[in-house]
Amino acid sequence: MILDLDIGNTLSKWRLKDRTSSDIRARGAMWTRDEWRSGDDIPDLDIVDVIRISNVARQDVLEDTVRLLKRRVGTIHIAHSTSKALGIRNGYDIPERLGVDRWLGVLSGYQLTGGCCTVDCGSAITMDAVLPGGQHIGGYILPGLRLMKESLKLGTRKVVIDPEQDALHTLSPGTNTVDAVNHGVFMAATSAINRLYMEICDSHDTALPLLMTGGDAALVSRGLRLPHAHWPDMVYAGLEALFPITQAERNGVLAGMPMVIKPAGLEEMRKALAFTQLL
Numbered sequence: 001m002i003l004d005l006d007i008g009n010t011l012s013k014w015r016l017k018d019r020t021s022s023d024i025r026a027r028g029a030m031w032t033r034d035e036w037r038s039g040d041d042i043p044d045l046d047i048v049d050v051i052r053i054s055n056v057a058r059q060d061v062l063e064d065t066v067r068l069l070k071r072r073v074g075t076i077h078i079a080h081s082t083s084k085a086l087g088i089r090n091g092y093d094i095p096e097r098l099g100v101d102r103w104l105g106v107l108s109g110y111q112l113t114g115g116c117c118t119v120d121c122g123s124a125i126t127m128d129a130v131l132p133g134g135q136h137i138g139g140y141i142l143p144g145l146r147l148m149k150e151s152l153k154l155g156t157r158k159v160v161i162d163p164e165q166d167a168l169h170t171l172s173p174g175t176n177t178v179d180a181v182n183h184g185v186f187m188a189a190t191s192a193i194n195r196l197y198m199e200i201c202d203s204h205d206t207a208l209p210l211l212m213t214g215g216d217a218a219l220v221s222r223g224l225r226l227p228h229a230h231w232p233d234m235v236y237a238g239l240e241a242l243f244p245i246t247q248a249e250r251n252g253v254l255a256g257m258p259m260v261i262k263p264a265g266l267e268e269m270r271k272a273l274a275f276t277q278l279l
C-alpha cells in the first residue's frame with residue numbers, strides 16, 4: 001500500500017492507495033500539530049511499504065513525522081520545489097521557496113492540460129499559472145476564507161458560509177454581522193480569482209483552463225463566473241507524477257483527473273475586463 005501525505009499548516013490530509021489496482025482505499029485528515037500515531041483516524045503502517053510526502057508546515061514537523069514513519073516503512077519520498085521538473089520551469093526567483101503544494105498542483109495541472117491556471121483554496125488561497133510550453137509564471141497568495149474571517153475578530157469565524165445558499169444571495173449586502181462578514185469574505189475571494197485569472201489570460205494572450213482544489217474549493221467555485229474543473233486530488237496527483245509507482249501512474253494516469261473544461265474565450269474575457277477599467 002502507498003501512503004500519500006499532504007501536510008498543510010493546520011490540516012494534514014492522508015490517503016492510502018493500492019499499489020496493484022491503483023484504487024484509493026482510505027482517506028483521512030488530522031491536525032498538523034497532533035502526533036502521527038496509528039489509531040482511529042490514522043492508517044495502520046504495517047500495510048504501508050512506501051510513503052510520498054508534500055509538506056508546507058515547519059521543517060521540524062516534517063522531521064518528526066519522517067523519524068516516526070521511518071521505523072516502520074522502507075521508502076519515503078519527500079517532494080521539493082525545484083527549478084525544473086516534468087517539462088515545467090519554475091517561475092520563482094528562488095525556485096525552492098515556492099510552496100511545494102503549489103508546485104505539485106502545477107505539475108499535475110500541466111500533465112492534464114498542457115498549460116493552466118491552478119487555484120488552491122485552503123488556509124491560504126494560492127493561484128499559479130503555467131503556460132503552454134511549460135513556463136510557470138509565479139502566482140498569488142491570499143488569505144483563505146477562514147483566515148479572512150478570523151482577522152476581523154468579530155466572532156464570526158465559526159459561522160460557515162451556508163453551502164445551500166445560492167451564490168447570488170451570498171453576494172448580496174449582509175443585514176447582520178454574520179452575513180456581512182461571510183458575504184464580504186466570499187466576494188473578496190471569488191472576485192480576486194475571477195479578476196486575476198482573466199488578467200493572466202489577457203496578458204499572456206492565451207485562454208488557460210482553470211483548475212480548483214483545496215478544502216474550500218467547492219464553496220469558492222460557486223462564486224466563480226468562469227468555466228473551471230474541480231480536482232480534489234490535485235496535490236496528491238503531483239506526488240504521483242513526481243514519484244510514479246503504480247502501473248497507471250507510470251502510464252501518466254493520475255488519480256481523480258477531471259474532464260478538462262474548455263476555458264472562456266479570450267475576447268469575452270477582455271470584454272469583462274474592460275468593465276473593471278472604466279477610467
Ligand SMILES: Nc1ncnc2c1ncn2[C@@H]1O[C@H](COP(=O)(O)OP(=O)(O)OP(=O)(O)O)[C@@H](O)[C@H]1O
Pocket residue numbers: 007008009010011012029032121122123124144145146213214215216
Ligand atoms: N476535515 C476538515 N477539517 C477542517 N477544515 C476543513 C476540513 N475539510 C475542509 N476544511 C476546510 O478546508 C480549509 C482548509 O483547506 P485545506 O485542507 O485544503 O488547507 P491547506 O491549506 O491545504 O492546509 P492547511 O490549512 O493545513 O495549510 C479550512 O479552511 C476549512 O474551511
Ligand SMILES: CC(C)(CO)[C@@H](O)C(=O)NCCC(=O)O
Pocket residue numbers: 008009056097098099100101102122124126141
Ligand atoms: C502559501 C501556502 C501556505 C499554501 O499552502 C504554502 O504554499 C507555502 O507555505 N508556501 C511558501 C511561500 C510561497 O509559496 O511563496
Ligand SMILES: [K+]
Pocket residue numbers: 008101120122214
Ligand atoms: K494546500
